[in-house]
Amino acid sequence: MIPSRLPTIPRSQEIIDRAFRQSNRIQDFYKKDYLEKDKIKSIQKIQVIEAVARATLKRIVQGYPQNTDLTGFERNLAYLLFDFESYERTLRRLKWTMVKISELATEYIRKIKSANEVDKVDSLRKSFYGRFSSYIEDLEEYLDSLREIRLKLREIPYIDEKLPVVVIAGFPNVGKSMLISRITNLKPEIASYPFTTKRINLGILESEFGKIQVLDVPGILNRKKRNVIEKKALIAIEKVANLVIFVIDPTETCGYPVEEQEKLLTEIKGIGKKVIEVENKSDILKRDNHRLKISALTGEGIDQLVKLVGDEINDGKNKGNSGI
Ligand SMILES: Nc1nc2c(ncn2[C@@H]2O[C@H](COP(=O)(O)OP(=O)(O)O)[C@@H](O)[C@H]2O)c(=O)[nH]1
Numbered sequence: 625m626i627p628s629r630l631p632t633i634p635r636s637q638e639i640i641d642r643a644f645r646q647s648n649r650i651q652d653f654y655k656k657d658y659l660e661k662d663k664i665k666s667i668q669k670i671q672v673i674e675a676v677a678r679a680t681l682k683r684i685v686q687g688y689p690q691n692t693d694l695t696g697f698e699r700n701l702a703y704l705l706f707d708f709e710s711y712e713r714t715l716r717r718l719k720w721t722m723v724k725i726s727e728l729a730t731e732y733i734r735k736i737k738s739a740n741e742v743d744k745v746d747s748l749r750k751s752f753y754g755r756f757s758s759y760i761e762d763l764e765e766y767l768d769s770l771r772e773i774r775l776k777l778r779e780i781p782y783i784d785e786k787l788p789v790v791v792i793a794g795f796p797n798v799g800k801s802m803l804i805s806r807i808t809n810l811k812p813e814i815a816s817y818p819f820t821t822k823r824i825n826l827g828i829l830e831s832e833f834g835k836i837q838v839l840d841v842p843g844i845l846n847r848k849k850r851n852v853i854e855k856k857a858l859i860a861i862e863k864v865a866n867l868v869i870f871v872i873d874p875t876e877t878c879g880y881p882v883e884e885q886e887k888l889l890t891e892i893k894g895i896g897k898k899v900i901e902v903e904n905k906s907d908i909l910k911r912d913n914h915r916l917k918i919s920a921l922t923g924e925g926i927d928q929l930v931k932l933v934g935d936e937i938n939d940g941k942n943k944g945n946s947g948i
């Protein structure tokens with residue numbers, strides 16, 4: 625799973641500044657032999673710089689998930705949202721830099737120990753500073769990409785695979801977000817323009833059979849080539865849904881013809897998950913058909929829907945359905 629707190633990513637210059645700042649805090653001490661004193665001080669500085677940089681990089685490397693840490697759902701979304709191979713390359717590069725900096729510190733400490741002039745010690749120390757800084761500066765583009773990937777990883781909700789999952793699907797603007805805010809603790813953004821929901825929102829429905837995770841996914845259009853936003857919704861249905869609530873807007877105030885919505889429903893049914901079909905906005909229009917009529921706005925039909933969801937999930941459990 626993806627850790628809930630992914631470490632923030634500093635800039636190269638921040639890592640360098642932090643390391644040097646710490647090294648400047650080393651307490652002064654008295655020693656009669658100036659060369660000896662200079663050596664000890666220089667070694668201490670190198671040790672502090674190396675330790676600070678290593679700790680910073682280690683915090684990042686350990687705080688970010690490896691491929692094997694991810695659940696199937698998380699992995700699918702991650703592959704969709706960014707180039708996973710380049711992400712792994714970035715983490716490997718940070719680890720490599722940690723090793724290189726440690727080697728560099730060891731090498732310079734050894735050289736300083738055997739130096740026999742103050743000038744030599746000072747030039748060795750400066751040379752370490754320069755080489756250390758360039759290792760960290762070379763990380764800049766990797767840190768930039770990791771900073772962007774962090775935002776994408778944070779978009780992926782944590783799904784408890786032990787609890788059932790219901791995905792609310794349908795065209796944009798049919799009332800999915802308003803519906804999830806009705807039946808769960810979640811209050812997502814609701815707007816009268818399409819594609820408000822770009823990420824997957826997770827809410828918890830407290831049913832009589834226990835907690836059910838409900839996902840409000842971006843609207844899907846009925847078309848061959850889907851964009852990344854739509855693919856997220858399909859991945860959620862394919863990978864984690866035990867049940868789908870498909871919302872149809874018969875009023876077409878969503879901006880899409882019912883016919884198109886029906887076609888999408890047929891496609892979603894083809895995925896093979898159990899689907900509850902509802903017609904929303906019943907405060908405006910109720911058609912005469914078999915579907916449950918609800919209004920996310922007024923609350924009409926919502927209790928029935930919640931009951932139906934609970935029954936379906938519970939039914940799946942009793943049947944020993946491995947998908948639930
Ligand atoms: N009249 C009416 N409007 C609704 C209902 N449900 C949603 N809406 C409106 O439809 C628009 C889209 O709703 P939203 O929940 O953001 O749709 P989503 O894109 O499917 O998540 C908003 O302007 C809502 O106020 C409903 O049951 N009745």
Ligand SMILES: [Mg+2]
Pocket residue numbers: 797800801802813820821840
């Ligand atoms: Mg929405």
